[in-house]
Amino acid sequence: MKEKDWKVLKVIEVLMRHYEWVPLDEIIKKTKIEDREVHYRLKILDRFKLINRSSYGYRLSHKGYDGLALNTFIKREVIRAIGGKLGVxxxxxxxxxxxxxxxxxVLKFHKLGRTCFTRGKRYRSYLADKRHISWLYASRLTAEREFQVLNDLFPIVKVPEPIEQNRHCIIMGKLDGIELKKVDLISFNIDIDKLFWDIIEEIKKMYEIGYIHGDLSEFNILINEKGDFxxxxxxxxxQIKDNSKLIKIDKLPLELEIDKEFYLKRDxxxxxxxxxxxxxxxxxxxxxKYVIEGKRG
Ligand SMILES: Nc1ncnc2c1ncn2[C@@H]1O[C@H](COP(=O)(O)OP(=O)(O)O)[C@@H](O)[C@H]1O
Ligand SMILES: [Mg+2]
Structure with a gap:
């Protein structure tokens, strides 16, 4: 991929705000590259499956969006190489x-929107007439959200170190371990009672900073043989505190109170x-009670 290929791809990304299929003449106008050259670049992008095309024009593919984010990380000299898949x-x-x-x-590509904004009307009305870019927007929003939460929690809570974010991707610290779900703790030779209370302690710290995980289970805790998690x-x-550093939530306080208890108890x-x-x-x-009040009953 040459610099001009990336340029054409980026122009398609930007023009997708206005078009479901971006017309060829718009791409030519915006890139300020000659017709024949643009044709050639589009052919390359198509061959790498970074774009889709139809009789109406061109659009970015999922792979194309992944490529743009990766290229940004490489250009910013954040990453040097990408290796094998760790988890699907x-x-x-x-x-x-x-x-x-x-x-x-580790680098995580978000594929879908899963932020709590999806429960909000603001988000839905914004996307109502823009279905063709909703996956772009929603996956980016999800990555931004996860990055924000990690920034607020790290290093006080045992969460991955947030390193960089671009589009729908985040780069974060790695633990060489596996999901609690997949281990037999007996074989680990660790104090299981202590591990349990250490995890509760992290949930408590998280709560004090202003967050409830909301999807906590043995699938979302990684552990290594030493018992680090x-x-x-x-x-x-x-988000349960209106910390000014955090994005504001447009929710009724009462509703939030009910949600708080529900999600924390479920976790x-x-x-x-x-x-x-x-x-x-x-x-x-x-x-x-211990998590929210600090007292063990
Ligand atoms: N920071 C990390 N260090 C090591 N492995 C990770 C890390 N983050 C994610 N993984 C691996 O990728 C899998 C999926 O990541 P996760 O953030 O749980 O996304 P999903 O929403 O797809 O469940 C995890 O179960 C784990 O195996
Ligand atoms: Mg998970």
Whole structure:
């Protein structure tokens, strides 16, 4: 890919705000590149499947959007190489990357919108007549949201270090470990009771900063053999404090109060259920009280 290929691709990205299929003459006008050259560049982009085309014109493909973000990270000299796939999550693909300082990290491409804005009217009305770019917009919004949450939590809470964000991608610190779901803790030779309380402590710190995870379970906690762990996957996190650093929520306070209890109890119940297998019997209401008030019943 040459500089001009990227230029044409970026122009298509920008013009997608106005067109479902971007007409050829608009691309030519905006790139200020000669007709024949633009034709040639489009052919290359099509061959790499970075664009789709129809009789009406051209549009960015998912792969094209991934490519634009990756190219930005490379140009900013954030990453040096991209490696194998680490995980195929529900809504994002996660890859190993090598940062320019030779440190290993992970890159997550968000595929769908999953922020709590999706519950808001503002978001829906904005996208109502722009369905053709909703995936672009929603996946970017989700990445921005997750990056924001990580920035607010790191390093106080054990979450991945936020490194960079562009379009629908985030780059974050990596833990060489696996999901709690996939391990047998007995074989790890660690203090399971301590691990349980350490996780509760992180949930408590998170709550004090102003967040409830909202999708917490043994799938979203990574652990290594030493027992170090990280809580991951934050796009849907519920913001419970109107910290000016954070994006404002347009929700009724009462509604938020009800949501708060519901989501926090659901997160805690998932953790309790998981640890019950290991003989830990704690009461949900006691733990809930401890998280929100700091007192163990
Ligand atoms: N910071 C990280 N370090 C190591 N592995 C990670 C990291 N973030 C994600 N992964 C891997 O990618 C998978 C999917 O990531 P996750 O953020 O949970 O996205 P999804 O919304 O798709 O579940 C995880 O289950 C885990 O295996
Ligand atoms: Mg996950």
């Amino acid at each position: 999550g529900k809504e994002g693909d996660v890859y190993n990357v090598l940062l320019s300082n030779n440190r290993e990290a 990280l809580i991951i996957d934050f796009p849907q996190a519920l 805690l119940e998932n953790i309790l259920r998981y640890f019950r297998k290991y003989g830990i019997e704690e009461d949900l209401n006691n733990i809930y």
